[in-house]
Amino acid sequence: MSKMIKVSDLNFSYQNKKVVKNINFSINEGKSLAIIGPSGCGKSTLIYLLAGLLKPNQGTIKINGDIINNIRKKTGVILQNYGLFPWKTVFANVALGLKVRNYDKKKVDKIVVKALEKMGIDNLQNKYPAELSGGQNQRVAIARSLVLNPDLLLMDEPFSALDALTREEMQNLILKIHKENKLSYLIVTHNIDEAVFLGQEIAVMKDGEFIHMIDNPYFGDLKLREKEEFFELCKELRVMMSEDDLL
Ligand SMILES: Nc1ncnc2c1ncn2[C@@H]1O[C@H](COP(=O)(O)OP(=O)(O)OP(=O)(O)O)[C@@H](O)[C@H]1O
Numbered sequence: 001m002s003k004m005i006k007v008s009d010l011n012f013s014y015q016n017k018k019v020v021k022n023i024n025f026s027i028n029e030g031k032s033l034a035i036i037g038p039s040g041c042g043k044s045t046l047i048y049l050l051a052g053l054l055k056p057n058q059g060t061i062k063i064n065g066d067i068i069n070n071i072r073k074k075t076g077v078i079l080q081n082y083g084l085f086p087w088k089t090v091f092a093n094v095a096l097g098l099k100v101r102n103y104d105k106k107k108v109d110k111i112v113v114k115a116l117e118k119m120g121i122d123n124l125q126n127k128y129p130a131e132l133s134g135g136q137n138q139r140v141a142i143a144r145s146l147v148l149n150p151d152l153l154l155m156d157e158p159f160s161a162l163d164a165l166t167r168e169e170m171q172n173l174i175l176k177i178h179k180e181n182k183l184s185y186l187i188v189t190h191n192i193d194e195a196v197f198l199g200q201e202i203a204v205m206k207d208g209e210f211i212h213m214i215d216n217p218y219f220g221d222l223k224l225r226e227k228e229e230f231f232e233l234c235k236e237l238r239v240m241m242s243e244d245d246l247l
Pocket residue numbers: 014015017019037038039040041042043044045046
């Protein structure tokens with residue numbers, strides 16, 4: 001199976017503070033990785049490196065075989081604060097990336113409406129972000145990424161500001177999109193349940209290093225949260241993290 005991401009001996013420092021230390025991992029095409037770790041361990045920095053927004057001090061990041069040293073068109077990035085423009089409508093926010101790429105208006109309209117329908121927010125297209133709930137704004141942010149037809153989605157704690165039910169709804173949505181489009185993704189989270197529900201593999205991060213890599217054989221089941229295996233794996237991860245002083 002071909003590799004979507006291959007990270008080799010990755011190191012990064014801010015000034016003289018080492019934040020990412022010798023990280024190695026790969027994600028095959030169409031697979032997913034959840035990264036879990038405490039505040040300040042370097043998760044967002046790793047996302048910025050993968051997105052090409054920061055440059056490694058040492059080591060390489062390859063996506064689809066190409067070394068990343070700049071932003072990449074087919075990588076979608078979703079950050080915690082949604083990154084929506086408050087002065088633009090939902091429609092205009094979702095259309096933004098297409099307009100920048102000089103698509104003609106008819107084509108933009110068609111793609112945007114389709115994406116909004118898919119996210120169940122086509123009735124909100126003339127609203128502004130301030131008029132929407134957290135879950136609705138997050139749907140807009142996802143729609144904005146998806147219209148660019150990414151083959152890889154990088155998400156940095158995308159659902160942490162949402163209430164528990166909305167969070168589950170959004171997790172289901174990501175899993176459905178992943179299944180339908182064979183989309184590879186990486187999600188950073190603080191939340192053990194989220195890591196087990198959305199990670200085909202789960203990396204535990206501490207002080208800039210990946211200290212565990214766990215295979216999740218139950219990944220992909222939309223009913224997983226109701227099953228014994230789910231609780232078992234959550235418990236296993238919790239015990240592991242507690243032994244590493246991460247909880
Ligand atoms: N621009 C910066 N300049 C200097 N140090 C930084 C900068 N950004 C982050 N850091 C430091 O690097 C470390 C890792 O930060 P990072 O944001 O990657 O952590 P994180 O795992 O995403 O944390 P959180 O879970 O709180 O979002 C922290 O100690 C942080 O203070």
